[in-house]
Amino acid sequence: xxxxxxxxxxxxxxxxxxxxxxxxxxxxxxxxxxxxxxxxxxxxxxxxxxxxxxxxxxxxxxxxxxxxxxxxxxxxxxxxxxxxxxxxxxxxxxxxxxxxxxxxxxxxxxxxxxxxxxxxxxx
Amino acid sequence: xxxxxxxxxxxxxxxxxxxxxxxxxxxxxxxxxxxxxxxxxxxxxxxxxxxxxxxxxxxxxxxxxxxxxxxxxxxxxxxxxxxxxxxxxxxxxxxxxxxxxxxxxxxxxxxxxxxxxxxxxxxxxxxxxxxxxxxxxxxxxxxxxxxxxxxxxxxxxxxxxxxx
Numbered sequence: 001x002x003x004x005x006x007x008x009x010x011x012x013x014x015x016x017x018x019x020x021x022x023x024x025x026x027x028x029x030x031x032x033x034x035x036x037x038x039x040x041x042x043x044x045x046x047x048x049x050x051x052x053x054x055x056x057x058x059x060x061x062x063x064x065x066x067x068x069x070x071x072x073x074x075x076x077x078x079x080x081x082x083x084x085x086x087x088x089x090x091x092x093x094x095x096x097x098x099x100x101x102x103x104x105x106x107x108x109x110x111x112x113x114x115x116x117x118x119x120x121x122x123x
Numbered sequence: 124x125x126x127x128x129x130x131x132x133x134x135x136x137x138x139x140x141x142x143x144x145x146x147x148x149x150x151x152x153x154x155x156x157x158x159x160x161x162x163x164x165x166x167x168x169x170x171x172x173x174x175x176x177x178x179x180x181x182x183x184x185x186x187x188x189x190x191x192x193x194x195x196x197x198x199x200x201x202x203x204x205x206x207x208x209x210x211x212x213x214x215x216x217x218x219x220x221x222x223x224x225x226x227x228x229x230x231x232x233x234x235x236x237x238x239x240x241x242x243x244x245x246x247x248x249x250x251x252x253x254x255x256x257x258x259x260x261x262x263x264x265x266x267x268x269x270x271x272x273x274x275x276x277x278x279x280x281x282x283x284x285x286x287x
Contacts, residue, residue, distance in 0.1 A: 079252040080259065087231025091211055099234060101249075110246065 026055050027065070032123050034092045039069060042085040043102070046072035052120030053099075064097040065089070068116035074104045131202045131279075134195050135272050141187040142268035148183050149261050152176040159255050161247035168247075181239035184257055187264050188233065195271055202279055222270040224263060232260045 027035075039049045053066030075081060082100045089098050103113050156163055167173035196217055197207035207213055214226035223229055238253035 079256045083231035083235070083256055083260075084228055085231070086234055087227035087229065090230040090233075091227055094209070094211065097234070099237075107248075112246075 027051065031093065035067065035089065036123055038085055038088040038092070042081045042088065043069055043071055043075065043078075044073060048072075049123045050116050050120035051123055052116040056119065056121050064099055065093075066099045066116070066120075067101070068113060068120060069100060069102045071102060071104045074106055078102045078104060127198070127202050131195075131198050131275060134190070134198055135275060138187070138190055138195055138268045138271065141183065141190055142265045145180075145183040145187050145261060146265055148176065148179045149258065152180045153254075153258055159258065160251050164247050164251045164254070177239070180257075181236060184239065184261060184264070185236040187268065188236070191264065191267055191271070192229070192233075199271060199275065199279075202275070217267075220274065222274055223267050228260075228263070232256075232263075235260065 035049060035051075039047050048070045050068040050070075051066065052068055054063030055065055057063075069082070069085070071078060079102070082102050086098050086100050090096060101112060101116065103109070152167070153159065167177065192210065192214070196213045200207045200213060200216060205216065208216075211226070211230065214223065214229050217223045218226040235253060235257050238249070239257060
């Protein structure tokens with residue numbers, strides 16, 4: 001369950017403890033900041049990013065970094081920008097397995113997008 | 124020629140072959156198609172030959188990328204008298220030497236292979252988008268293969284033992 005409160009969402013974890021959403025993502029604040037900065041550089045300042053997959057599971061360890069990006073404007077070369085975004089994050093975090101899914105404003109919401117938004121955490 | 128240089132020569136031979144095979148399958152699969160979209164892709168995947176060509180393209184793309192990044196680059200740096208570092212460091216050195224155009228794009232392209240296989244085939248839009256990127260990156264891989272050879276033949280003997 002997520003309770004949005006400005007830029008710092010609160011999060012009720014599986015044990016019922018309310019804490020900062022960021023603590024439950026298994027990413028550091030620095031990493032989140034890097035992801036948001038690079039996303040803005042690659043996709044424009046209004047792109048929204050969600051972290052989903054094993055990194056939002058408190059009981060998992062390590063794991064891929066799965067990111068879902070919603071674009072605010074249609075970008076013809078979105079897939080190439082996603083490649084550059086992925087590379088920028090690997091440069092910052094060391095070569096890790098990072099998966100990036102993008103959706104343009106006119107693209108339909110597919111099940112994978114829905115899952116990412118529902119189960120993920122907005123950064 | 125010392126052992127290291129002989130190994131480099133062998134890996135460069137392998138890279139030449141893999142680059143040629145990738146160029147051939149790229150031509151067989153994409154042909155002269157200008158637009159790779161879900162309609163084009165659906166047509167390719169309607170025949171067993173089309174499916175084979177897609178699989179072959181994905182496999183050869185990944186193979187050349189692995190050989191260049193994991194086999195050739197560290198060995199190349201050693202012959203040049205450098206200590207290979209992490210994958211990220213090595214790619215930046217290759218960029219500084221002018222062998223690859225952009226280390227960041229190269230790193231990002233390593234995730235592409237997983238998007239060129241069957242599990243994504245049910246989403247033809249996503250697969251077509253990945254294929255467009257992979258096709259564009261194929262040119263970069265093949266040009267890098269040639270650049271490694273040119274650099275080794277023209278400059279490595281001169282630079283070896285001089286680099287720190």
